[in-house]
Amino acid sequence: MIWVDTIIQGILLGGLYALFAAGLSLVFGIMRLVNLAHGDLIVMGAYLILLLVTLLGLPPFLAAVVAMPLMFCIGWCLQKFLLNRTLGDDILPPLLVTFGLSVALQNALLEGFSADSQRLPTDVLTTASIQAGPISLGVMPLLTFASAVLVIVGLNQLFYRTELGRAFRATSDDATTASLMGIKTANIFATATGIALVIVTVAALYLGLRANFDPNIGPARLIYAFEAVIIGGLGSLWGTLAGGIIIGVAQTLGAAINPEWQILSGHIAFLLVLLVRPRGLFPRAHD
Amino acid sequence: MALLQTEGLTAHYGDFQALFGVDIELAEHETVAIIGANGAGKTTLMRSISGVLGNAPSAVRFDGVEIGTLPAEDIVSQGVAMVPEGRKLFPSLSVEENLLIGTYGRKTRGHWNLETIYELFPILSERRHNPGMALSGGQQQMVAIGRALMSNPRVLLCDEISLGLAPVVIKDIYDAVPKIKQAGASLIVVEQDIAQALAVADRVYCMMEGRITLTGTPDSLSRDAIYDAYFGASQ
Numbered sequence: 001m002i003w004v005d006t007i008i009q010g011i012l013l014g015g016l017y018a019l020f021a022a023g024l025s026l027v028f029g030i031m032r033l034v035n036l037a038h039g040d041l042i043v044m045g046a047y048l049i050l051l052l053v054t055l056l057g058l059p060p061f062l063a064a065v066v067a068m069p070l071m072f073c074i075g076w077c078l079q080k081f082l083l084n085r086t087l088g089d090d091i092l093p094p095l096l097v098t099f100g101l102s103v104a105l106q107n108a109l110l111e112g113f114s115a116d117s118q119r120l121p122t123d124v125l126t127t128a129s130i131q132a133g134p135i136s137l138g139v140m141p142l143l144t145f146a147s148a149v150l151v152i153v154g155l156n157q158l159f160y161r162t163e164l165g166r167a168f169r170a171t172s173d174d175a176t177t178a179s180l181m182g183i184k185t186a187n188i189f190a191t192a193t194g195i196a197l198v199i200v201t202v203a204a205l206y207l208g209l210r211a212n213f214d215p216n217i218g219p220a221r222l223i224y225a226f227e228a229v230i231i232g233g234l235g236s237l238w239g240t241l242a243g244g245i246i247i248g249v250a251q252t253l254g255a256a257i258n259p260e261w262q263i264l265s266g267h268i269a270f271l272l273v274l275l276v277r278p279r280g281l282f283p284r285a286h287d
Numbered sequence: 288m289a290l291l292q293t294e295g296l297t298a299h300y301g302d303f304q305a306l307f308g309v310d311i312e313l314a315e316h317e318t319v320a321i322i323g324a325n326g327a328g329k330t331t332l333m334r335s336i337s338g339v340l341g342n343a344p345s346a347v348r349f350d351g352v353e354i355g356t357l358p359a360e361d362i363v364s365q366g367v368a369m370v371p372e373g374r375k376l377f378p379s380l381s382v383e384e385n386l387l388i389g390t391y392g393r394k395t396r397g398h399w400n401l402e403t404i405y406e407l408f409p410i411l412s413e414r415r416h417n418p419g420m421a422l423s424g425g426q427q428q429m430v431a432i433g434r435a436l437m438s439n440p441r442v443l444l445c446d447e448i449s450l451g452l453a454p455v456v457i458k459d460i461y462d463a464v465p466k467i468k469q470a471g472a473s474l475i476v477v478e479q480d481i482a483q484a485l486a487v488a489d490r491v492y493c494m495m496e497g498r499i500t501l502t503g504t505p506d507s508l509s510r511d512a513i514y515d516a517y518f519g520a521s522q
Binding site: 166167174176178179181185 | 359387392434438
């Protein structure tokens with residue numbers, strides 16, 4: 001029974017990793033841009049929520065809702081005025097620029113908020129749990145997982161049911177031809193990064209509610225996100241959720257065997273999947 | 288006055304110059320064919336007019352307005368749409384979604400909408416929910432033409448729409464041209480097939496090595512003259 005419990009906890013943890021990864025997956029899927037600052041943007045989102053909580057006295061969930069439009073604007077401007085200029089045939093400039101952005105963000109956060117670790121204030125909800133037979137499920141992990149599924153369902157609806165989603169897919173297929181059809185690809189990219197940062201805000205909320213954070217933890221979040229995206233297959237959103245779950249389960253199983261193995265076993269699972277399926281579990285048919 | 292006009296149009300790919308001062312004109316309701324061998328600069332000319340390649344402001348005029356520096360997406364909104372070489376359908380989109388992309392973000396008025404496109408190419412109606420790439424080459428070409436028409440352009444640029452298709456399919460595609468003209472569009476058709484070009488066009492431009500080498504109505508051009516303009520010195 002303890003194994004079932006461990007696996008369920010792992011699946012729920014996978015929800016958090018999927019939230020870390022969904023924005024990265026979206027941006028990569030549409031513009032082949034690997035955003036190395038993604039983890040630091042999550043941490044920045046957590047500080048923004050913290051700021052709103054302390055300055056305005058809002059509860060964390062409400063603060064996250066307020067932060068979402070702000071983060072959308074930050075993402076939109078970041079893409080439109082900085083990252084769009086790095087896109088082209090050469091894949092190196094976006095990597096260099098986002099790596100630099102990552103370092104700059106970490107230092108700015110350090111300057112603004114110090115190196116002390118912070119946490120979003122928790123209430124009864126965050127420590128509550130539901131008893132399902134012999135297994136005890138934390139409300140917070142359940143909420144995290146539900147949010148991850150909602151985010152991915154929402155993104156799929158956006159992609160396949162809306163005119164904007166159609167433009168996303170067309171631009172992802174072939175940006176030059178998309179512009180010949182009247183699509184302003186620079187704005188499509190900016191909107192995509194804006195939406196990615198809204199998802200980042202959701203990830204930041206759960207990051208800040210579940211654990212301590214400080215300005216330096218971004219790169220580790222990036223690694224988990226990255227692994228989830230690669231395991232799932234580049235550009236596949238459901239694959240990203242599956243990838244998050246695989247890492248989550250591997251980590252909790254590893255931790256159950258020996259707590260020292262938690263992080264490492266996640267990375268080993270990632271390598272094993274790549275060994276068997278080099279293009280990930282659900283690669284796109286064309287690329 | 289010409290509806291669409293290029294004047295001293297040049298184009299470069301890095302150090303390589305592909306066009307050397309190309310002047311062409313398209314009148315309202317006219318169909319112009321551009322013929323020439325591979326590498327003559329036909330596709331480059333289309334890419335320059337449609338805004339994929341940047342130009343001097345006055346190098347391209349549409350309806351009296353200089354559009355040489357406009358990006359591709361603005362040129363479509365002005366009313367110049369392109370059927371790109373190689374069809375370039377969006378693989379992630381169904382047939383109908385490919386067509387709908389032609390109207391993205393705009394409300395266009397005119398003859399062309401999903402219904403009239405399906406009237407023009409009935410086979411597409413049957414296959415509307417298939418992925419664009421699941422269609423035969425000829426059907427894909429129909430989707431590419433329909434997608435461009437969805438923006439109700441005043442000028443339709445068709446780049447090698449017969450490329451790689453069987454003669455019977457080419458006939459189906461070109462059968463649509465009179466209907467497209469009837470709905471009010473003017474056409475520039477790039478063709479390697481000289482007979483096809485002469486059959487469809489009111490006027491023909493022949494290109495060689497980035498220059499216009501011959502121009503005239505199909506009746507006025509002798510086979511020898513076209514041959515010279517196509518390949519250079521007569522044999």
